[in-house]
Amino acid sequence: MTFTTEDYTNISKRLEEVRAEIGHFIVGQKEAVEFSIYCVLADGHALLEGLPGLGKTMLIRTISEVLDLSFSRIQFTPDLMPSDITGTSMIERLENGKQQFTFQKGPIFSQMVLADEINRATPKTQSALLEAMGEKTVTVLGETKQMDKPFFVLATQNPIEMEGTYPLPEAQMDRFLCKILVSYPSKEELMEITKRTTGGESIQLNKIMNATEIVHAQQMVKExxxxxxxxxxxxxxxxxxxxxxxxxxxxxxxxxxxxxxxxxxxxxxxxxxxxxxxxxxxxxxxxxxxxxxxxxxxxxxxxxxxxxxxxxxxxxxxxxxxxxxxxxxx
The missing domain is CATH 1.10.8.80 (Magnesium chelatase subunit I, C-Terminal domain)
Incomplete structure (x- = not known):
């Protein structure tokens, strides 16, 4: 597929609208916003690292809303099991009295998946994301299932020095297109955050792009x-x-x-x-x-x-x- 100069100019304007809409809700964090968008366009996954309470989860939720993508959140904890991520087969009783296995999809089957505090789960559970991130498929009981397009994993983690965290396996770290460091807000940003979150006004986000447009933009990136x-x-x-x-x-x-x-x-x-x-x-x-x-x-x-x-x-x-x-x- 061949794109014109006008095509690149138009998509750049659309992406600027996306950034502006995210900025209506997210204060500061310019680098985190920019690189999250880059990862979406490059059809990759991002790892956001920062202390608790810096808005990592809110940023990812906001991006999914502005891009009009199906969203699911997986809260990683030490007792989380791989089947809690990918799904499992359930026994279903049919009307004729017979039974059959029915696959119950897990939260990984969304277009944008928030893996929240990913380094609080055990390495075995963390590795359950590997196939989905690398191959965009999930295999359960020998059956391979395709993920929807587009598909992104945006994971958050706390600094490894914090108690109760597990280092990510090297193979999984390499699956992330980039690692974004989420910094502490400045004094001015803290004041603006406080005004927005303690006042009576609520902000409604507009949907700027959709899945079809994102897949189109991903093809433009390749060109x-x-x-x-x-x-x-x-x-x-x-x-x-x-x-x-x-x-x-x-x-x-x-x-x-x-x-x-x-x-x-x-x-x-x-x-x-x-x-x-x-x-x-x-x-x-x-x-x-x-x-x-x-x-x-x-x-x-x-x-x-x-x-x-x-x-x-x-x-x-x-x-x-x-x-x-x-x-x-x-």
Whole structure:
């Protein structure tokens, strides 16, 4: 399918309307809003990390309403079972007296799924999301069922230092297109939040887009062009996160392992989504740099020395971007 310049301009305007409508309800959190939209456009999943009470759940609910998508929430707890997510087969008694198994769908069968406090469940239960996130299917009792389109998992988690949390398995972390850090609001934002939530006025959200338009926009993202030199720059960034490459001393010293191929794919997908939001049909180096931290921060595992010295993935990604220049082979 071929799209025109006018098509990209029009979809950019529509997406600006989406952001504006979300902004009527969500105060601040500009980066969280933007990258959540990028993930939707790139047909991926997002992980939002922040302290309790910062509006992560409210943000995801708001996005689903503005995009007019079916929504379900899964509250992850230590006693949550995999069947509580995917569904289970129930015995149904027929009119003729016979019995048959009927599949009762779980909350995963929605277009937008909120996995709330995902790191409070056990790894076994967390892994129940893996197939749905990666293959967009769920297999129960040997029968494979397709998810609706579009399908997104937007998960929230509390910082791992908090009591009663379980680290996400590496395989599941890699399924998330990006990891978004939700920051504490500023003084001005706190004042505005308090005014809105303690006053008598209630805000009604408008539905700006629908599932059909989103699937169309996802196809437009795939058609966004990326020049070979831009792609090579992205490859060099990802390659430089590997300690065995011995390209950057800090990476060799503090990183146990870096990003894999899925990280590179995610980098390109989000860069294309950012270009689409800006109304462009080609990726710029600014697009790649802008999405690098959210894409790579959960794909860099620090070693013991890095943890002991208080290094962060974001700091090391900054070093990578300062070191790797466009046109420089790694």
């Amino acid at each position: 966004v062009l990326i020049a070979d030199d831009m792609l090579e720059y992205a490859v060099d960034l990802v390659a430089a996160t590997h300690p065995e490459a011995a390209v950057i001393p800090e990476i060799t010293q503090y990183v146990q392992y870096g990003s894999g191929p899925r990280g590179l794919q995610s980098l390109i997908k989000l860069a294309k989504a950012r270009a689409l939001v800006a109304g462009r049909y080609h990726v710029s180096i600014a697009d790649i740099k802008s999405v690098a931290k959210p894409v790579l921060r959960h794909r860099l595992l620090l070693n013991y020395e890095g943890e002991a010295e208080g290094k962060t993935a974001d700091e090391l990604i900054d070093v990578v971007m300062q070191t790797i220049k466009q046109g420089q082979n790694v």
